[in-house]
Amino acid sequence: MTSTDNSFTSAVFPLQTMDVPGGTETVLPGGRHLFPLLPAAFAGVHQIGVIGWGPQGRAQALNLRDSLTTSTTGTGIRIAVGLRPGSASAPDARAHGFTEHDATLGDWLDVIASSDLVILLIADAALAAHHQEIFAALRPGAAIGLSHGFLLGHLRATGGTFPHGHDVIAVCPKGMGDSVRRLYEQGDHVGGAGINASFAVHADHSGRAVDLALGWSVALGSPYTFRTTLAGEYLSDIAGERAILLGAVHGLVEALYGHYRLTGDDPVTAYERSCETLTGPIRQTISRSGLAAVRDRLDPGGRDTFDRAYTAAYGPARELVAEIYDEVADGTELRSVILAERRLADRPMSRISGSPMWAAGQAVRARRADRAVGVEPFTAGLFVATMMAQVDEFAERGHPWSEIVNESVIEAVDSLLPYMHARDVAYMVDNCSRTARLGARRWGPRFQAAYEQIAFPAATAPADGDLVSAFTRHPVHQALAAAAKLRPSVDISLPDAPR
Amino acid sequence: MTSTDNSFTSAVFPLQTMDVPGGTETVLPGGRHLFPLLPAAFAGVHQIGVIGWGPQGRAQALNLRDSLTTSTTGTGIRIAVGLRPGSASAPDARAHGFTEHDATLGDWLDVIASSDLVILLIADAALAAHHQEIFAALRPGAAIGLSHGFLLGHLRATGGTFPHGHDVIAVCPKGMGDSVRRLYEQGDHVGGAGINASFAVHADHSGRAVDLALGWSVALGSPYTFRTTLAGEYLSDIAGERAILLGAVHGLVEALYGHYRLTGDDPVTAYERSCETLTGPIRQTISRSGLAAVRDRLDPGGRDTFDRAYTAAYGPARELVAEIYDEVADGTELRSVILAERRLADRPMSRISGSPMWAAGQAVRARRADRAVGVEPFTAGLFVATMMAQVDEFAERGHPWSEIVNESVIEAVDSLLPYMHARDVAYMVDNCSRTARLGARRWGPRFQAAYEQIAFPAATAPADGDLVSAFTRHPVHQALAAAAKLRPSVDISLPDAPR
Numbered sequence: 001m002t003s004t005d006n007s008f009t010s011a012v013f014p015l016q017t018m019d020v021p022g023g024t025e026t027v028l029p030g031g032r033h034l035f036p037l038l039p040a041a042f043a044g045v046h047q048i049g050v051i052g053w054g055p056q057g058r059a060q061a062l063n064l065r066d067s068l069t070t071s072t073t074g075t076g077i078r079i080a081v082g083l084r085p086g087s088a089s090a091p092d093a094r095a096h097g098f099t100e101h102d103a104t105l106g107d108w109l110d111v112i113a114s115s116d117l118v119i120l121l122i123a124d125a126a127l128a129a130h131h132q133e134i135f136a137a138l139r140p141g142a143a144i145g146l147s148h149g150f151l152l153g154h155l156r157a158t159g160g161t162f163p164h165g166h167d168v169i170a171v172c173p174k175g176m177g178d179s180v181r182r183l184y185e186q187g188d189h190v191g192g193a194g195i196n197a198s199f200a201v202h203a204d205h206s207g208r209a210v211d212l213a214l215g216w217s218v219a220l221g222s223p224y225t226f227r228t229t230l231a232g233e234y235l236s237d238i239a240g241e242r243a244i245l246l247g248a249v250h251g252l253v254e255a256l257y258g259h260y261r262l263t264g265d266d267p268v269t270a271y272e273r274s275c276e277t278l279t280g281p282i283r284q285t286i287s288r289s290g291l292a293a294v295r296d297r298l299d300p301g302g303r304d305t306f307d308r309a310y311t312a313a314y315g316p317a318r319e320l321v322a323e324i325y326d327e328v329a330d331g332t333e334l335r336s337v338i339l340a341e342r343r344l345a346d347r348p349m350s351r352i353s354g355s356p357m358w359a360a361g362q363a364v365r366a367r368r369a370d371r372a373v374g375v376e377p378f379t380a381g382l383f384v385a386t387m388m389a390q391v392d393e394f395a396e397r398g399h400p401w402s403e404i405v406n407e408s409v410i411e412a413v414d415s416l417l418p419y420m421h422a423r424d425v426a427y428m429v430d431n432c433s434r435t436a437r438l439g440a441r442r443w444g445p446r447f448q449a450a451y452e453q454i455a456f457p458a459a460t461a462p463a464d465g466d467l468v469s470a471f472t473r474h475p476v477h478q479a480l481a482a483a484a485k486l487r488p489s490v491d492i493s494l495p496d497a498p499r
Numbered sequence: 500m501t502s503t504d505n506s507f508t509s510a511v512f513p514l515q516t517m518d519v520p521g522g523t524e525t526v527l528p529g530g531r532h533l534f535p536l537l538p539a540a541f542a543g544v545h546q547i548g549v550i551g552w553g554p555q556g557r558a559q560a561l562n563l564r565d566s567l568t569t570s571t572t573g574t575g576i577r578i579a580v581g582l583r584p585g586s587a588s589a590p591d592a593r594a595h596g597f598t599e600h601d602a603t604l605g606d607w608l609d610v611i612a613s614s615d616l617v618i619l620l621i622a623d624a625a626l627a628a629h630h631q632e633i634f635a636a637l638r639p640g641a642a643i644g645l646s647h648g649f650l651l652g653h654l655r656a657t658g659g660t661f662p663h664g665h666d667v668i669a670v671c672p673k674g675m676g677d678s679v680r681r682l683y684e685q686g687d688h689v690g691g692a693g694i695n696a697s698f699a700v701h702a703d704h705s706g707r708a709v710d711l712a713l714g715w716s717v718a719l720g721s722p723y724t725f726r727t728t729l730a731g732e733y734l735s736d737i738a739g740e741r742a743i744l745l746g747a748v749h750g751l752v753e754a755l756y757g758h759y760r761l762t763g764d765d766p767v768t769a770y771e772r773s774c775e776t777l778t779g780p781i782r783q784t785i786s787r788s789g790l791a792a793v794r795d796r797l798d799p800g801g802r803d804t805f806d807r808a809y810t811a812a813y814g815p816a817r818e819l820v821a822e823i824y825d826e827v828a829d830g831t832e833l834r835s836v837i838l839a840e841r842r843l844a845d846r847p848m849s850r851i852s853g854s855p856m857w858a859a860g861q862a863v864r865a866r867r868a869d870r871a872v873g874v875e876p877f878t879a880g881l882f883v884a885t886m887m888a889q890v891d892e893f894a895e896r897g898h899p900w901s902e903i904v905n906e907s908v909i910e911a912v913d914s915l916l917p918y919m920h921a922r923d924v925a926y927m928v929d930n931c932s933r934t935a936r937l938g939a940r941r942w943g944p945r946f947q948a949a950y951e952q953i954a955f956p957a958a959t960a961p962a963d964g965d966l967v968s969a970f971t972r973h974p975v976h977q978a979l980a981a982a983a984k985l986r987p988s989v990d991i992s993l994p995d996a997p998r
Contacts, residue, residue, distance in 0.1 A: 254951070258757050316849055319842075326838040332831050339825040343818075350815055352948070354956035426952075445948035446941070449851070452753070453925075457853035 006227045006400045012040045012211045013218070018482045020401035021475030027402065028225040030194065032187070034218045035067055039075045041215025042068070042117075043208070049115030051082040051108050051134075052122035053089035054433075055177025056147060060121060060220060062096060063184045067219035080104045082111030084126075112137040117212065119145035124435045125341045128154045135163045141205070143167035143212055149234025150435060152202070157331045157338075168202040169213040172233050173220060174406045175415030176432075184221035195415060196406050196483075197222040202230040224483070226402035236399055239328045240407040242439040243321050243447075244390045245416055246432065250425050250440055251447025252386065253278065256379055257357040259456060267360035275357070276364050277376040278383055279421035285375065287413040290480050291387070292472060294380050302377035307463030309381025309455070310388075314467055316450040317389035324443060325393055333439070340438050352441070353426035361424045378459070382451060384471075387412070391476050401479040409480060505726045505899045511539045511710045512717070517981045519900035520974030526901065527724040529693065531686070533717045534566055538574045540714025541567070541616075542707070548614030550581040550607050550633075551621035552588035553932075554676025555646060559620060559719060561595060562683045566718035579603045581610030583625075611636040616711065618644035623934045624840045627653045634662045640704065642666035642711060648733025649833075649934060651701070656830045656837075667702040668712040671732050672719060673905045674914030675931075683720035694914060695905050695982075696721035701729040723982070725901035735898055738827045739906040741938040742820050742946075743889045744915055745931065749924050749939055750946025751885065752777065755878055756856040758955060766859035774856070775863050776875040777882055778920035784874065786912040789979050790886070791971060793879050801876035806962030808880025808954070809887075813966055815949040816888035823942060824892055832938070839937050851940070852925035860923045877958070881950060883970075886911070890975050900978040908979060 007026040009015070013034060017024045042048075048068075050061040065079040081098040083090055085107060098105040112118050112134060120127060120134065131151060138144070144166050146152075155161060162168050173180045175195035187193040197220065199213040206212070217225040228236075241247070256274035265273065285294050295306050327333040387408055394404045420428050429440045506525045508514070512533060516523045541547075547567075549560040564578040580597040582589055584606060597604040611617050611633060619626060619633065630650060637643070643665050645651075654660060661667045672679045674694035686692040696719060698712040705711070716724040727735075740746070755773035764772065784793050794805050826832040889907045898906075919927050928939045 254948070258761070261761055262757070319846070319849060322842055323835075323839065326842065327835060330834060330838055332834045332838070335829060335831045336822075336826060339829055339831070340822065343821055343825065347818070350818060350949075350953050352952040355952040356956070441948075442945070445944035448948060449753070449940075449944035450849075453851040453854045454849050457855070 006402070008210055008227050010211055010214055011208075012037050013214050018402070020479050020482060025226060025400055025402055028214055028217070030218050030222045030224060031192065038068060038215050038219055041211045041218070042075060042077055045077055045116040045212070047078045047080055047115045048117045048119065049080050049082050049111040050119050050121060051112065052120070052126075053081060053083060053087070053093050054121065054123065056173075056180065057081070057121035057177070058092070058096065059177040059181035059184070060119060060147070061093075061098065062181055063220045064216075065097075066184070067221070078104060080106060080111045080115065082106060082108035084108055084122075109133065109137045112142075113139055115139070115142060117143045117145055117216070119147070119216075120151070121147060124150045124154075124337070124433065127151050128338065128341075131155075131160070138163065138166060141165065143169060143206070143209070145216065146170040146230070147172050148237050149200075149230045149232075150238070152230045153234050153238070153331070153334050157334050162203060165205055166203065167205050167209040167212060168230075169209050169216070170200040170202065170230055170233060171197050171213055171217045171220065171222075171225075172199070172228075172237065173197045173222065174411040176419060179415045179419070180220065187221050192223050194221040194223040196410060197225050198228045198233055198403060198406065199225055200228050200230045200233055226400065226406070228400060228403050232399055232403060235325065235328055235397070236394060236403050236407040238333065238435070238439065239321070239325045239394075240390065240411070241436045242324045242328070242333070242443040244387050244408055245412055246429065246436060247440040247443035248317070248320075248386050248447040249278070249383075249412075249417070249420070250429055250444035251449075252379075252382060252451060253425050254355070254357070254444070255448045255451035255456070256382070257360075258452070267356065268363050271357055271360040271364045272373045273376045274379060275361060275420075275425060276373045277379050279417045279425075280373055281375045282380050282383060283413045283417040283421070286409065290477055290484070291384060291409065292477050294375065294384055295472070298375065298377050298380075302375075304463065305377040306381035306384075307468045308459045308461065309378045310385040310471065311464040311467050312455040312458035312461070313382045313385035313451065314389055316454040317386040317447070318393060320443070320446055320450055321386075321389050321393040325397060333442075336442065337435055337438050341434070344434075349437070351430045353424075353430050355426070358424055358426050365424075382455060386447070388471060388474070388476070391474075402483065405476065405479045405483050409476075410483065505901070507709055507726050509710055509713055510707075511536050512713050517901070519978050519981060524725060524899055524901050527713055527716070529717050529721045529723060530691065537567060537714050537718055540710045540717070541574060541576055544576055544615040544711075546577045546579055546614045547616045547618065548579050548581050548610040549618050549620060550611060551619070551625075552580060552582060552586070552592050553620065553622065555672075555679065556580070556620035556676070557591070557595065558676040558680035558683070559618060559646070560592075560597065561680055562719045563715075564596075565683070566720070577603060579605060579610045579614065581605060581607035583607050583621075608632065608636045611641075612638055614638070614641060616642045616644055616715070618646070618715075619650070620646060623649045623653075623836070623932065626650050627837065627840075630654075630659070637662065637665060640664065642668060642705070642708070644715065645669040645729070646671050647736050648699075648729045648731075649737070651729045652733045652737070652830070652833050656833050661702060664704055665702065666700070666704050666708040666711060667729075668708050668715070669699040669701065669729055669732060670696050670712055670716045670719065670721075670724075671698070671727075671736065672696045672721065673910040675918060678914045678918070679719065686720050691722050693720040693722040695909060696724050697727045697732055697902060697905065698724055699727050699729045699732055725899065725905075727899060727902050731898055731902060734824065734827055734896070735893060735902050735906040737832065737934070737938065738820070738824045738893075739889065739910070740935045741823045741827075741832070741942040743886045743907055744911055745928065745935060746939040746942035747816070747819075747885050747946040748777070748882075748911075748916070748919070749928055749943035750948075751878075751881060751950060752924050753854070753856070753943070754947045754950035754955070755881070756859075757951070766855065767862050770856055770859040770863045771872045772875045773878060774860060774919075774924060775872045776878050778916045778924075779872055780874045781879050781882060782912045782916040782920070785908065789976055789983070790883060790908065791976050793874065793883055794971070797874065797876050797879075801874075803962065804876040805880035805883075806967045807958045807960065808877045809884040809970065810963040810966050811954040811957035811960070812881040812884035812950065813888055815953040816885040816946070817892060819942070819945055819949055820885075820888050820892040824896060832941075835941065836934055836937050840933070843933075848936070850929045852923075852929050854925070857923055857925050881954060885946070887970060887973065887975070890973075901982065904975065904978045904982050908975075909982065
């Protein structure tokens with residue numbers, strides 16, 4: 001995408017202008033105080049169909065129901081969950097209060113046909129296989145809602161289009177479904193907790209698509225909502241999860257664990273210096289105080305190590321992020337996902353959580369209470385360099401700053417890394433969406449090899465002062481600070497660590 | 500490709516039928532005794548233009564000149580080298596006796612316009628960029644010669660076609676240019692030395708294209724020549740170099756070096772047990788005695804280790820080879836090469852030879868004379884399993900057995916691994932063709948991760964008896980034995996180790 005004007009207006013919600021490097025962006029700060037405005041945003045909507053009951057489907061159905069039907073400003077809008085015939089998710093949906101009895105649970109095509117807003121949260125492969133049936137089942141004028149741009153990418157790759165006569169909108173929470181629900185619940189008693197979201201209006205048949213999307217985002221509990229395009233969302237989302245959000249993190253901790261082991265660490269110490277320091281104190285510092293604080297708080301020796309690691313990793317990481325971005329934009333990456341789905345119809349996908357470091361991870365988690373792990377400067381330099389490589393690549397490709405900081409920094413430190421801290425990185429790769437999982441499996445090893453074969457040998461050389469000062473004076477710090485102002489500095493609640 | 504009939508007839512050369520699993524294949528055994536037949540094969544050809552002076556261009560120009568103009572059966576055919584204006588290769592071509600003075604060196608478009616057979620051996624990227632100019636420069640009825648199927652893949656990916664009215668033939672030596680030359684020279688005094696080749700007739704305008712291709716192959720010194728299609732050659736060549744020929748080997752030795760270091764080996768010993776054993780005794784055993792011999796010659800303990808490693812690696816390796824094959828067949832892989840070439844126009848490609856194991860490799864090579872390295876069973880099991888994964892995947896996709904054993908076994912053990920033995924694996928990756936180099940960089944890390952994260956943890960379990968006996972009773976052993984019969988068991992001369 002090229003640079004777009006991200007300003008917009010709303011007939012319902014009070015907007016804010018946020019200063020970002022090189023200009024301003026319009027954003028909607030969310031909050032429960034806006035719930036009285038939801039009836040106006042959803043005017044004419046009698047039923048919202050949430051199709052699918054994965055983590056994202058469950059979270060959105062529950063948040064929407066809480067915001068629209070059980071809050072003090074009940075709108076009378078029904079939230080109905082649609083599932084495929086024989087879906088194994090039906091019992092869990094019933095356990096959460098969606099039942100055939102009161103018509104809040106039903107066959108997906110029936111729910112689609114009776115809803116005014118149809119939010120499609122089934123798996124990418126199912127969306128690719130069944131979108132034509134879904135389009136055919138829509139009632140006239142019903143709005144199509146998406147939570148990422150995959151379907152647009154698929155339609156482009158296969159020569160298809162969205163049907164005419166319908167709004168096509170997207171609200172894309174910058175975090176996993178579990179976090180979308182957990183932080184919404186936390187937001188009930190802690191003002192401002194929640195997961196940020198982008199929104200996009202791809203088709204505005206009704207003339208009211210912006211407010212419909214904003215209402216959806218407010219009802220999900222987004223602390224702030226910024227505008228993007230469906231194509232921009234697709235590119236940054238798919239590229240980001242292959243890079244700093246998931247693939248690069250996995251490659252980094254695998255490379256670092258081996259590196260620390262080879263330089264003499266026992267397994268537990270190596271795990272602490274690679275994975276634990278990253279998902280713990282490094283993540284926390286960035287989340288609370290921004291990227292520059294990671295370096296600023298090191299002592300001079302640590303700062304030199306950070307700078308050498310940063311210098312050594314930035315180049316190869318940038319090379320890889322550019323490669324990923326090119327392949328996502330070209331459609332190559334999506335074709336590989338489609339090819340993989342075909343192979344996976346015959347044989348299950350292998351799991352990657354058997355390597356020795358994850359056994360060490362269990363030991364580390366077990367003794368967390370007794371032991372504080374600090375910021376490891378070498379790990380921090382490599383991680384921050386990779387994050388900055390993604391920030392710079394996304395900026396060069398013209399993404400808005402809200403999208404850049406959310407897809408490169410905030411989603412990482414406030415949603416994914418906390419989850420990895422509670423479970424572990426390999427567990428997360430093995431259990432995320434198929435598109436993300438395939439992407440992490442494709443690109444994680446590329447990052448691992450780049451660190452091992454290029455960055456580690458280069459990190460013995462002195463730091464590049466220009467590169468380091470480009471980091472310390474980088475406009476991303478301003479964009480992050482602007483985003484932070486819109487959200488009280490709450491600590492995100494963490495899921496219980498397993499076993 | 501699906502299974503094809505690979506039988507063919509020749510009006511010039513005496514052919515043989517070779518037994519292969521499930522049937523027979525027609526092959527042409529080569530040799531200098533056939534040189535008197537070359538004038539008949541090249542009837543009507545006054546000049547052969549070799550376009551490009553990379554390793555393959557140099558080797559083919561020199562071999563063709565030796566066979567056609569300076570042998571006792573001189574044909575009077577001129578071998579002319581065509582180079583782009585300002586080519587840095589001109590001095591080397593002159594040093595090898597190709598000169599403007601006698602019209603055996605000239606501008607590429609001039610040489611193309613004056614040749615009856617135009618052999619295109621410029622880099623893939625140049626072929627992609629300039630094939631239309633080249634086609635336009637051809638004289639009427641001139642034959643187009645290729646040494647791999649890349650151009651077909653590119654034309655398919657971009658909607659182009661070969662021009663009508665020309666033979667389109669391919670002769671594809673199953674080894675690097677340097678080997679094609681070195682083994683040809685060796686063949687002057689050792690009967691049967693040389694690099695096997697496949698040939699394909701993609702368009703037969705003249706009605707004599709098969710004999711033209713066979714003549715070209717005989718003149719290159721191919722010990723035997725088998726038939727394929729241009730599409731089949733493309734698929735097996737591009738997929739093979741990403742898998743067992745290059746990408747998988749690099750991933751395997753990187754993974755194994757770290758594995759042996761972590762289990763207590765010093766750098767030199769770890770190098771010997773990962774890389775040296777592979778490019779030395781394992782390679783030699785396969786080359787001289789076939790694949791089964793590697794396992795047969797181990798003691799019972801070693802055989803158990805081999806079997807466990809084989810069992811652990813076969814599945815993940817097969818998964819990766821299938822993924823590679825799908826992406827090559829779909830065009831995805833080639834699109835990624837085209838995208839990478841665009842990025843590389845602005846920034847050079849990083850090198851991967853800086854990781855610590857290659858420093859250990861120098862020490863190992865320096866003390867080779869004093870020290871015999873044996874077959875390491877764990878390394879052997881992983882390598883042979885990966886090779887068999889490629890053999891099985893190619894067989895399932897319908898490739899002829901000659902192509903399977905050449906692209907999966909013979910090219911590996913008789914051409915590439917000896918080169919890696921003399922230099923090292925990373926050096927080879929950094930210095931091979933751009934298409935191969937990009938492919939090895941894309942897929943090598945995937946193999947490394949699959950060994951580290953899936954195969955190594957699984958190798959502690961007992962071996963799968965069914966999988967091992969499928970290996971010991973595999974039809975590939977018959978196909979390899981048949982190929983071996985057509986070639987005296989000479990040891991291939993090795994280039995001098997550097998420094």
